Amino acid sequence: MSSPILLWPAAASAYAGQVDLLIACFGALVALLSAPVFILMAIWAARYRKGRRADRTPGKDRNVWLEVSWSVIPFLLIMGFFFWSTAMFLDARTPPGDALVINVVAKQWMWKFQHASGAREINEVHVPAGRPVRLAMTSQDVIHSLYVPALRIKQDALPERYTELWFNADRPGTYPLRCAEYCGTDHSVMVGRVIVQREEDYARWLARAGTDGGLAGRGEVLFHRLGCSSCHSARSTARAPGLAGIYGRTVTLADGHGVRADDQYLRDAIMLPNKDVVAGYRPIMPPFGHVLDEEQVVELVAYLKSYRSAQQGEQGS
Ligand code: HEC
Numbered sequence: 001m002s003s004p005i006l007l008w009p010a011a012a013s014a015y016a017g018q019v020d021l022l023i024a025c026f027g028a029l030v031a032l033l034s035a036p037v038f039i040l041m042a043i044w045a046a047r048y049r050k051g052r053r054a055d056r057t058p059g060k061d062r063n064v065w066l067e068v069s070w071s072v073i074p075f076l077l078i079m080g081f082f083f084w085s086t087a088m089f090l091d092a093r094t095p096p097g098d099a100l101v102i103n104v105v106a107k108q109w110m111w112k113f114q115h116a117s118g119a120r121e122i123n124e125v126h127v128p129a130g131r132p133v134r135l136a137m138t139s140q141d142v143i144h145s146l147y148v149p150a151l152r153i154k155q156d157a158l159p160e161r162y163t164e165l166w167f168n169a170d171r172p173g174t175y176p177l178r179c180a181e182y183c184g185t186d187h188s189v190m191v192g193r194v195i196v197q198r199e200e201d202y203a204r205w206l207a208r209a210g211t212d213g214g215l216a217g218r219g220e221v222l223f224h225r226l227g228c229s230s231c232h233s234a235r236s237t238a239r240a241p242g243l244a245g246i247y248g249r250t251v252t253l254a255d256g257h258g259v260r261a262d263d264q265y266l267r268d269a270i271m272l273p274n275k276d277v278v279a280g281y282r283p284i285m286p287p288f289g290h291v292l293d294e295e296q297v298v299e300l301v302a303y304l305k306s307y308r309s310a311q312q313g314e315q316g317s
């Protein structure tokens with residue numbers, strides 16, 4: 001933890017070990033393919049240098065198979081790396097369904113984390129060791145990029161969009177985290193730590209961190225405070241769609257096509273309601289784009305996800 005410059009950061013996950021192996025093997029391949037070129041260049045430069053007596057008549061024989069081999073063999077080797085790294089890329093882009101989800105909002109110039117329990121952290125995130133963790137990320141302002149060298153992962157956090165990243169850290173410890181996308185004056189201080197804890201330490205931390213009403217609970221409070229419930233409830237006189245069980249459902253839009261109500265859809269439905277209007281309704285919902293920040297949207301979406309117990313009649317179809 002003390003050395004100021006780490007040429008090769010510690011590896012905190014099995015995936016990090018795989019990345020290192022890939023890089024080492026690819027480095028070896030590049031060395032193997034380029035070494036003959038540079039060695040022969042040096043030998044021939046010496047042998048045929050100016051003034052040296054040497055036989056300079058061009059050779060007559062061509063060895064077709066030699067020429068074919070030095071194209072085909074490197075090609076096959078490189079293709080091997082293509083499939084190897086593609087498999088790893090797909091793995092890195094496909095979080096397991098049972099991953100623990102932590103919401104991340106990047107903003108100039110800090111990282112904010114929200115746990116499902118309701119616990120909140122800034123520039124520091126606690127995660128359990130040996131369990132897949134998925135970071136659902138967005139940005140409050142400009143493009144940032146979350147980079148954790150010890151996990152060998154990096155992903156941009158984009159304004160108005162959700163991106164994700166997952167890892168399974170199996171070595172408890174504290175690892176640096178930083179922003180890897182130049183994002184303004186204080187970009188250089190947009191740093192933090194990932195704290196990987198043994199399951200029991202993590203449980204203890206979570207219990208101590210408090211819930212502050214819980215993520216979905218804070219969303220529910222907002223839902224009432226912002227007047228969402230005044231339109232979106234069975235008793236409302238305003239014609240607005242019922243939101244019970246909305247998450248994951250396919251919604252038909254006014255232009256006739258269907259979209260699945262995922263996090264991104266719900267975010268846009270709240271922030272820019274007139275972008276995609278639900279079929280059969282008039283666009284009377286006020287946009288909340290400059291009322292809410294991304295953390296509050298995450299809370300509202302968490303509430304909508306948990307909101308399944310429909311009052312009858314509100315369910316719609
Ligand atoms: C003035 C009444 C009104 C208020 C207030 C209102 N909405 Fe809406 N909402 C609507 C109407 C009407 C629609 C359907 C038309 C559309 O898509 O714009 C809708 C659509 C939605 C949808 C998409 C529903 C679907 O079936 O796809 C979501 C999600 C939503 N609102 C959430 C909210 C949240 C969260 C709030 C509070 C921050 C809120 N609404 C406040 C009237 C309202």
Ligand SMILES: [Cu+2]
Pocket residue numbers: 106143144145179180181182183187190
């Ligand atoms: Cu940044």
